[in-house]
Amino acid sequence: MKTPQNISEFKQKALHWANQFEVCCFFDSNEYKDAYSAYDFIIAADVHAELICSAGNAFDQLKIFYAVHKQWIFGYFSYDLKNETEDLQSNNPDGLNFPDLYFFVPKYLIAFKDGKAEILLGEQSILGEVEAFFFEDNKQSKAVRISQKLSQDQYIAKVEVLKSHIHKGDIYEINFCQEFFAKNAEIDPIHTFEALNQLSPTPFAGYFKVNGQYILSATPERFLCKRGTKLTSQPIKGTAKRSSDPEEDQAIKLQLRNNNKEQAENVMIVDLVRHDLTKSAVKGSVTVDELFGIYSFPQVHQMISTISCKLNSEIHFIDAIKNTFPMGSMTGAPKVKAMKLIEEYEVTKRGIYSGSFGYITPDGDFDFNVVIRSILYNSDNQYLSFQVGGAITYESDAKKEYEECLLKASAILKVLEG
Template sequence: MFSYDFKNQIEKLSSKNPSFFELPDFLFFQPELQLSWNNSEISSSQPLPPEIFNLVCPKPKTTSINIHSQTSKEEYLKNFRMIQDEIREGNTYEMNYCIAYQADFEDMDPVYTFLRLNKKSPMPFAALFKAGEKYILSASPERFLKKTGNQLIAQPIKGTAKRGQNEAEDLKNKKQLHASEKERAENLMITDLMRNDLSKVSEIGSVEVPELFGLYSFPRVHQMISTVSATLKPNATFRQIIEATFPMGSMTGAPKIITMELIEQFENFKRGWFSGALGFINESGDFDFSVIIRSIILDQSSKKLYFAVGSAITIDAEAEQEYDECLLKANAILEVLSGK
């Protein structure tokens, strides 16, 4: 797991905004137990002690949760205008501006909450991560980076539309997303950024875009996803790959370094694990990492949690639409936390 703030160890950057609770910049561990299952068939790397199921079986609990937005709509609209001024000045072309929600809770079962979130919003990169008293409950739709042999693929998401109330409205929203010049421009800028990042550790001429502006439908949103592929240089190390590509462009904007400085200026919270990367590395060195979005990050010891949502601001973006997109992305988590 890489925190977004690991960026400070890669570039000359800092994260001075207040944090909800302290989180390490990265965590790696070798599992003692590995499980895989197909329907009702479970295979394990070693015999399973009976008590293992007591650790993972969810225990439904009612809890008092008070959710607070860290950024009012008025503050969002004000910052939106100031970010567009930065774009007019030529300091950035596109910035992923995020707003956070924070909550205190009395009692919560993270496994139960995770299962409810992923029942309400099933996603291809769903993940439950525990590190001591701290958890990530993720319903992420986005892949950051995957390595298979000497091949790398990145799949940045830029472009969002809500699902329709019926089939006709749903198809209309999907077509409008695919035809939107604004959404295409956002996606193309980040795709180009990822092409540039991958080229730093890849064979010359091997970086390609096998899919541009692909449309994928999820329970609550349609997303525009592009795929960038590359062939690694023979001696490229894991560290070099991560340092060349992290943080992912979809969560920063372009150009990356100055835009991250602006993110620090305009956002009012320390991102921590939000918009970092979560994944695994197998025995052969292949890996697969997701982007930590649509995710609840909680600390059982302090009884606090937070999550954040954002969207890309460009010169053509409209403030009300971008704010509504943030609310759309927050909807599933807000419903789960409020018991709906």
């Protein structure tokens, strides 16, 4: 255990130190107080062993990988693992080409809690290396010109068609997303992430580098975590803009809390998550710990609910992840029909977007986020992408949904376009 003098400087140096390796992963709670987080931030670097696979038997391969190593592992699940859990396909174009599942056992692992740094894997001397690490702090990425796959008119037309599916009773709610992208994009991933994390600090932010592929995430959402025998999921449904005027900001917050449409969206997903958790839970143990909680972030207020259960001892914890994947907040209800319509009406393969990344401990605890408000970048083909979306219900106003997409994209656009 070591207490660094300047915590934010230590965190930055540790990230840059980790970034010298081909693979590294950084999670940052950005000092948000969260009852379920084990650490304030955690950094894994370099590869002792790795698993790369496509949808088919990826979850089973992950079980084997974990059983062999029984060690800390870090990794991600792409949204398209849905094709393994259900009879679905992903045929939309994909400019990023990330694997469907990637996990690694790190050589080095630094964890930080309550002002103290701890080496969980590797030599204690790493702390000295980190504190002495020199990096250039004045690098700037070139401004990136962002294009949209859908025009406003195309987006609105698709939302109207999806609403007709709702009126016919095919679905109750669907999470419909659109892609913003850039070809021939030249960014410095670590500085881009730092700029995003500074502009929009969130409790499940992270930087994930796998060779030339990067996830730069400012996500506010937890997908699923396990602490002992307790599973907890915290879906977000309900968004409102912030105001610089404190009184107006408070009024917006209150308005969100009492908004019938936002509550209806939220409760549908809460019901879906309860259903998903039931597959892995001790009978009768699924509970809604908080309904319609309002949490504030730099760009937006969000409505977040918390659902938990006790894990059935006969269910492998990786199956508990599989049983809830992909997360209900990014699909809709009923889940399978919503995912079929997502494939039909969206024009980009989701890939890592609306998937999840996180870690599993040697004891079988885990914590995974939802990959939203995130820049995805392939430095080999210089393709950069981020997607935004929202819940479409029978009450949705297509133009307002489009404006909400732009609100969610605002921090990323500001960072990329300078």
